Amino acid sequence: MRIIQFLVRKEFLQIFRNKGMLPIIFIMPVIQLVVLANAANFEIENLKLFFIDKDQSTLSRLLRSKMDGSNYFLLSGFGLSSQDGATALDRNQADLVIEIPSGFEKKLVRENTQKIQLVVNAIDGTKGALANFYALEVISQFNQEIRQDFQAINKVGVSPFNRLQVEYSHWFNPDLNYKTFMVPGILVLLVTMIGAFLSAMNIVREKEIGTIEQLNVTPIKKYQFITGKLLPFLILGLVELTIGFIIAKVVFDIPFVGSIFLIYGFAVIYLTLVLGLGLFISTFTETQQQAMFITWFFLVIFILMGGLFTAIENMPLWAQRITLFNPVRYFIEVVRMVMLKGSGLMDIKWHALIVFLYAVGVNGLAIYRYRKTV
């Protein structure tokens, strides 16, 4: 026990003495969290709208001002012929073209039905889909309103109750605030990076400069060495997580519904896994450069397939299966579930069990591979 205590003390001495590493460990993640959370926003505003009004009636103008008045669209131009719309799309001056046919108002009043054309620039699929979705929302709202007006004018006695309207309510994130959604995920990535990189690099560095040889001839036991290496980074990872939570609360005002201790408990298992991965990488690399590249390779896959940047449900089935092996996925899910939804231990028991088994497996492999005889 005393040996481990001294080894941990030694690691902390080295970490705090390393003037180059200290800012990387404590300041970089803060900057990353603040920058990424603000940058990674899937909400799209100010879509360029090109409006073709062949009708030039009161109703068509009403629709135009409704579109223009919504936050989503910015009227980038208007024209009178379909050709104008096509040109605007070609020149990338429009994300969406709405075409109102001539006789729009007349037909709508007389026949109670009318069609308008939406042309969406779908070069960026997400943007295109959103433009389409937003436009439909505005148009259906417009539809509701004019119908109410008609009824009021015509007094046709249609009961207002036979009109059904679907309303959405987003649970756990009522405003669909992307920061609420992103910040817990980014936090997980930062903790993962710190854990995996620091542990892999640290041991390989000892190999590189030869200090491991002096340790290897001592009667130090495997478990003592490994605990002495993993414990400091486990502590650092938790400190990192705490800093992240404080920023999430203070800067982004992210709701914290569930138990913070549950997250810390899960974080300990998760960090053990990540640190074990670093340890494992360090057992078959000789230089910090090699360790860096291999760690990067794993992390890029973990991060991009973690469900933060692409929803796992949107991936092809084979890719979804791969994410079952991705620890980042589990931690992101758990943090979101506990923070935003207030999930309890029973809700995350499978996540915890999988990550726990994973941690045992990776660390077991790493300990097996770590040879004291160099």
Place this chain on the structure above:
Amino acid sequence: MMSTLAVTVDNLIKNYGSQNALKGVSLEVNQGELFGIIGPDGAGKTTLIRILATLLLPDAGQAEVLGMEVEGHYRQIRNRMGYMPGRFSLYQDLTVLENLQLFASIYQTTLEENYHLIKDIYQPLEPFKNRKAGNLSGGMKQKLALSCAMIHEPEILFLDEPTTGVDPVSRNEFWEMLIKLKARGITVLVSTPYMDEADLCDRVALVQEGQILSVDTPVAIISRFPSKLFAIKSTDKYQLIKDLQAYPSTASVFAFGEYLHYTDKRAHSSERAPEQALEQELHQYLQDRGHRDIHIKSIEPTIEDCFMAFMQKEHKWSAP
């Protein structure tokens, strides 16, 4: 008195791929002995020491340290030995004191408790105890490394080229420390590429290309030198070598600083050939070849001469 053996090595073989680092090395080191492993770079010194220090497993053969098989008892051995690798391997970003405390605690002891063991070595370092190990001079680094290797009162020390790259004054100091350690009964096994350090050892093993050429006391090795040795000097050293190599009764000629060391086929030490006559004949030959300022003197061989002689014998033997 029968002295017990601290190290027994029997027919040790170690290969790195197709490279044969050790080709069947056997030797014995007595307890309390200052034993030198002498040989040029690449001779296999480091490999041998790393096997004994339980850092490397041999491919074949036996190695015992303090009566224990290296492979099976590495943990017990590690508790009772000290090891100083060839490259400075302490934490450069920790201070002198922190390094010592770390290694003391790893061996379940404290600096205060075992201060007396390293007092002689550590005292000159003490004023710098709060300096980072990386900022020490080469000589001080070696003292710190030796202190760390001694902190747990080992019975045997393995030192891999401790004086390589250290200034001559620090080298002498370091050897004085080793001799003091030996006086305390600690077995010291030290490797070095410097032949002149052999004289300071009780016994030495001369190694070359993974093989032991000879194991004996320095005096005995020198006494077995097969022939009379002459130191020869003239104005044109390069021409002198060429002319001596062409001389019919030359056994060997090597450059040794400003002199050439020359042995004569006719002058085996056992025969007690007339030295004067040989010298005169040689002088005449060189003069005829146009050399000026010729100095020829009969000298006592050093370990390095012996090493050269062994190497030459080895080569002749393995030539066909």
